[in-house]
Amino acid sequence: MQFPKTILILLLPLLAGALLAGQTQAQGQIQLRNIIEMEVESVNAAGQKETYRIPVETAEPGTRLIYSIHYKNAGSEQAVNAVITTPLPAKVIYQEGSAQGTGTSITFSIDGGRTYHPPAQLLIKDASGRKFPAQPSDYTHIRWQFENPLAPGATGLVSYRAILK
Secondary structure, three states: OOOOOEEEEEOOOOEEOEEOOEEEEEEOOEEEEEEEEEEEEEEOOOOOEEEEEEEOOOOOOOOEEEEEEEEEEOOOOOEEEEEEEEEOOOOEEEOOOOOEOOOEEEEEEOOOOOOOEOHHHOEEEOOOOOEEEOOHHHOOEEEEEEOOOEOOOOEEEEEEEEEEO
16 A cells, blocks of 8 residues: 655745845755745835835844745645645744635644644643743744645745744
8 A cells, every 4th residue: 555645844944144035945846935025115106005025135123024935846746745834033923814825724833843733722831830822922833734735736835924023
């Protein structure tokens, strides 16, 4: 009996001192391209506000960042049980409710990536043993688990927003 292969993708933090504008990684046959952007507003010639994204190379504390992870199944077989996991960079705070990924189940870790749960199930213990809900600043990792196999050539993106500390 042959079991479907499981694809697990672990992304390294994208913010270790200087911000990276883009990075490509491959794990098995899944290719990843990571982009960090920020939104900028301007007024066009007609006097209307326009919002657009620009790549981030450096940023000041308080900057709102958009992390996008573009994926592609470059293999000739379906990627079954595919998972994208990324540690949250130490210098950012996850923006609550911002993680997106069509066809994925999104969970978070507060224990360095050992366990993952939806936000409502994440509890922190204080010194006296009392439990209280974890805050986005407690999150250490985000995981997107694909609900269906990724067909050969399938592409898409998962993303989240964060604020630079």
